Amino acid sequence: MGKVRHRKQTRAARVAASSAPLTDTSDPTNNPHPNQHREGKKGQRRDAEMQDLLDKLRAPEGRDRVFAASTLSSLILSLPPMQLRLLLSRNLIGLLIERLSTLSAPSSSSSSTPPPSDDLSTAIESLGALRNLAVSSPPHILSEMHNKRLLLPLATVHLPLLAHFLPHQLAPPPAPVKPALPATAEQRRAADAANEAHDTLRRSFWDWTENVLTLVWCLAESNTKILAGLNAHAEHIVALCVALLDEDRLGIDKLDGDEQRGEGAAGPGGMDVEAGAAGGKALKKKDVKREKAKRLRVPLFVAVAAAQTLHAFISSNPAAHTHLLSSAGSFTFSPALSTLLSILLTPTPPSSSSRSSTASTDAAPAGPSSSDVDAWAQLRVLAFGSLLEIAKGRSKRRDVETVRDALRSDVAQGVLLGLVGSARLEDSVGEAKKVAGEIDPTALPNQHTTTSDSPAGKLAALERQSQTLQLALEVLSEWLASGLPAAGSFDGAPGAGAEGEEEDDEEQEAWGGISMEVEGGDDIDMGASDGEGEDEAMGGDQVNEADGVIRRRRGDTPTADDSMLDDLAATAGDGDDSDGDSGDDDDGAAAETSATKSGALALLSSLPLQLLALSRPTSLSFLSPSSFAPSPLDAPASASASSSGLISTSASSADLVPHNLAPLAEALTTVHVRATEALNNLYVVLSRAGAAKGATAAARRDAKELQSVFESALQLMLGALEGARTHGPTAAAAAPAASGKKGKGGDKAPQQQGGDEVDEVQERRLEVVMAAAGVVWGCVRLGLDPEPGAGLVVGPDTTPFLIQQVYASPFAAEPTPSGEAIRVRTLGALGYLGRRQGVPAEENAQIGRFLLSLLPARTPAASTSPSTVASTPDILLQAIDSLIDLYADEEREYDVPVFREGGMLQALEGSVPGVRAAIKKVDRNKFPELRSRADGALENLVAFVGYRKEVVKQRR
Structure with missing residues (x-):
């Protein structure tokens, strides 16, 4: 997960680095530059x-x-x-x-x-x-x-x-x-x-x-190399973070076992060991509260830093999880997990949380300030994220099961969904512009000018809220990508084992077999050998990407867990099925509580449009540093009209924005990116649930909602690509930064004012294109072959846009995991668009010829342009899969005029030797799983060619 950075505005002055020698100043009349x-x-x-x-x-x-x-x-x-x-x-x-x-x-x-x-x-x-x-x-x-x-x-x-x-x-x-x-x-x-x-x-x-x-x-x-060094000191890191988050030191009243079970947070005996003897505690409850009010507290800003550190350290780092769990032979609930659960399930900050270590112990407890409320919201989001990392594991321990039950509760899910549902970005932007004009730029900062009621305090509150929303979207994306498995859905549990593995295989086949496996290849770090070596050293399985989700990881290296996503997909399917059909559900889904189902229904009914609203840029989004004035200026009244839903707002207005809005503008830009990524992960889940349930279940999605998300995702990509072409440095300079290589090329960036920040804006545009491409892919999956009148309405310019602008864009052309992600997802979406009901034969032929051009020909002389041939194994595998699915049904109306009469069978048969040669270049020792999938794709291609040749013989 990316850090919530609190950046400072740097001075615009720069030293002129001129390599030309200075003019001799002995004679002032001969010096054309007297100030040099x-x-x-x-x-x-x-x-x-x-x-x-x-x-x-x-x-x-x-x-x-x-x-x-x-x-x-x-x-x-x-x-x-x-x-x-x-x-x-x-x-x-x-x-x-x-x-x-x-x-x-x-x-x-x-x-x-x-x-x-x-x-x-x-x-x-x-x-x-x-x-x-x-x-x-x-x-x-x-x-x-x-x-x-x-x-x-x-x-x-x-x-x-x-x-x-x-x-x-x-x-x-x-x-x-x-x-x-x-x-x-x-x-x-x-x-x-x-x-x-x-x-x-x-x-x-x-x-x-x-x-x-x-x-x-x-x-x-x-990166994982540094993480390996930190793991040697994991005990000290986790112990300090948990000590700073302790309930007593924050002033939280520990929940009794019955209270926690009522919130769905604990099972039998789950938290009673931490609550203590209920009989003796009830008699002294007032005395305990009075005593806690006198204690010195850990400031919330320190607690937030501890929670951020803990979450970053344990994310995708199973080696650190053991330090949060109780010992193997212990029968008590983990104190660290108890602490995180108490934070997650406590809706408001302690009344005296603002008390510092230097405050008088005789002072009356103060109510929580607005900054305390914002910090507590961020603390609960981080507690959710840390507990989610523990719940994603394969452990069948009782305390881990308790965490999974807690995260399924409405109270826990409301931490994330409440922030997403209540966010109003346009209102925040309007208020920020109004407040920014009231700030005196000449006033020195002091404790009076930064109070919550002052303009600077209000602007700081808006920045904190946007950063908390950004963090909530990041955790939500991870939650959607990983899912919350039911208690009995793990290996070794009843109903699991080999039979469960067969169900997973069947679900992969329901997604098109190799399509599902190749889809994750958009996030495989094939182009970064250093990152892969580090992941292998950490014992991680970074090359088994099979779900198309977006995950924020160290060095932007993603990981995936298919079983977690399968479980969430099954949950989504249950929430969408009104007839209660559970034929395709696993044993874990059958044991879901009513709270879990209500959470799934709320998720499916409201979240897509909420995320869509957060993904739309505002007038402060995607602004380059040159858009900000050196001193506060009144924002024009027409500024809000400059945002047309396209990510190019910095060019649509010649008026400068007050410089004190720069941190908020950066946070809003990141919010749009994270919302689009969460929308991508959500539609991956929905599309997999639709594939498992069939076309009927997929068609039950709101057709208007699906159409709105589909069109908005295309518009987001269009705006990002236009903004990349119009503003700042080229996208080629930004793409390596988005792939974890920003540092290597940072010193080579042009020495211009705000160059680094402009590159970062370009990086955000790239992330939007990558995530929106996944949203488009998920939408066309759900809109494929639905009930009459419920399908997507696809305009005639959609396919040319995906082929000529998205796939051929500078973002997609970069040999990085991000560029590969855009190309793979674009090919996946084209494969579904080309076989939808009522697709014109001309559009199908355009897609078919484009996919065929990506396959290497028999000989280099006969090959097409290098820029059009699949440049990585994952792109090649996705092109093969989409092409096979496109023409797998010889009864489709476009099959005769396009595939047979268009000579595609002969061209496809001629590409087999080239595909075989390209697959042989994949090192079986370095990439065994990728080579295995590539061999399977080659077998499918050969079998498909043989099958279509038999169809031709039979028709004759």
């Missing part, structure tokens, strides 16, 4: 100041080190890219990591003695600088941090120190240290140093914690 010499002196002075800061990081005086580290932490967010690269070239990262190592791990002899004040402050400020680099720089910066051994001080020093001093931070402040009288000057200095160390630790502890957690969070999401 002055600018050169300014540049030299800046370089000297930067070097002086780096030198002060190693200064013997502690205050100099603190000043240098804090200054660098602030400069990283405001320096122009060229000066930042200059700093990085002078070993900035290495010097900052060196400052982290000055602290020592806790020991028994120093149980309550904090580190020296200057050393701790320097380490915290250095962590802040590294954190700012991690969240605002290309991914290769994280790799550089890892290569310079950042994990060593983080895991061996800072994580243990934070865990060690957390109880001290939440306890009342210690009494000041006083030297015994009569005291010498040295003793008084030692007492002052100890008091200063305690004060620094107490004042900076939460910032220290957030910096460490954010760094671990960024590292965990970078």
Whole structure:
């Protein structure tokens, strides 16, 4: 899952990097550029100041080190890219990591003695600088941090120190240290140093914690090589995150076993062990609440960082799951899962959650502020995501079964669906534009100008809400892609085993056999050998992509679990079947509760149109940095009309947008992308459920809804492609970034104002095209051969658009997993469009000839243009599958004029040797599953040619 980044607006000033020599300034009359010499002196002075800061990081005086580290932490967010690269070239990262190592791990002899004040402050400020680099720089910066051994001080020093001093931070402040009288000057200095160390630790502890957690969070999401290094310290990482999320430390009242069972969160004995003896607790409930109100709490911003780190660390990382579960021989419910369930099932934040560790314990509990409410919503979403990672496994443990039941409850699903259903992006944009004009750009930020009622506070609230919505959509996409398996649907359970495997195979055949397997190939990292090697080292099965879903993964490397998706597809089918037919359901689906079925019905009835509304761009979406003014300007009244549903709004208006709307604009752009991805995953599930139930069940979908989603997905692709052609750098520069290679080409980007941000906008357009192509594929599956009058209405320009603009676009042409995804999904959609009821023979022939052109010919001389031939095995397999399905029924009305009289059989037979040669190039040792599927596709092609030749003989 992508990080919710809190980016800062960098200054527009840049250093002019001219390779031309300076003109001789000895004679001012001969100098055509009199300011050049002055600018050169300014540049030299800046370089000297930067070097002086780096030198002060190693200064013997502690205050100099603190000043240098804090200054660098602030400069990283405001320096122009060229000066930042200059700093990085002078070993900035290495010097900052060196400052982290000055602290020592806790020991028994120093149980309550904090580190020296200057050393701790320097380490915290250095962590802040590294954190700012991690969240605002290309991914290769994280790799550089890892290569310079950042994990060593983080895991061996800072994580243990934070865990060690957390109880001290939440306890009342210690009494000041006083030297015994009569005291010498040295003793008084030692007492002052100890008091200063305690004060620094107490004042900076939460910032220290957030910096460490954010760094671990960024590292965990970078790539699997770094994740493998983090796994060596998984116990410390998980323990600290869970300790910060503890119910008592957040102020949550633990739910009793009966309450949790009422919410569908626990089975018999599931949570009673954590609730304690009910009899004794009820008598002292008021006293317990009064005592909790006096306790110091973990701030919610730190809890959110801990939840983000935990979710990022355990995502697609089974090695870390064991640290969240109870030991194998334990009969108690996992305390870590109990903590996450309590957060998920608590709808409102604790009343005094805003209390900090420095607040007075006698103060009255304060009600939750708007920022607390937003943070708590984000915390519940992250708890859902973390529990989902545990529920996706194959474990049959009781605590894991309890988690699955909890995630099926209406309360848990309402965490995600409630945020999606209540979001009104246009209203948020209108309010943001109104508030942005009220902010004084010359006012200095302070605690009065950032209150919740101030314009800046309202704008910050809108940004937080959009970021929470973005996170909810990411978790929702993963939930739709993975599903929630029933308790008895695993290997080893009753009704599972070999019979269950046969049912899975039958369901694959219902999807077209090789079609289902090849579809996932759009996400296979075939073009990134480094990523694949890392995945194999982690024991992951990254090449078995078979469901066409979109998953946010480290380095954008997706994974899939067919059985999870099968179960969710069966659930969707039950919700759509009013007659209660369960002939195709597995044993797990038969055991669903009424709450689960009601959740499935709500999902199917309202979610598609809600996601569709969130995928439509607003007037603030997909804007390049040049669209923002350096100072706030009044947004024109006609700005809302500039958004025509196409992702090219930055060119439709010449008026500049207030610069303080840039973070919100970036968040809204990501919301559109994530909503489209969730819509893609939803229609994968619906189309598989329709395939399992047959055409009748598929036709029961609302025809108007299906038509609206289909047309909107095409419009999203059109707008993204037009925006890519019109604005910013070429799509070819953005596609590698979308495939996890952004860091490698980041330094080669054109040195222009906002170039990196423009590339990111292009990357978002690419993601929209990829996800919308999957939505189109799912829609045409559901609209294939339905009941009369319920099918899709396909315009005459749809097929040419998919072939000439989508498949041939620069996004799709890139040799990356994202480009391959667009091409494979486009071919899949064309295969279904070409065999729908009433398809014109001319359109069918266009699709058939295009698919045939992708197959390699017998000899290179007879081959078509290299740009039209399938460039990867997955594209080739999808082209073969779509072509076979297109002409599998010789009774169709287009078969005689197109396939037989058009000479396609001879061309198809002539392509068999070329296909065989291309398949032989797939290394069986490196890609055994891909080679197996390719061999199966070749057998199908040979059998299909033989079958059609027999049909010709019989007709004669």
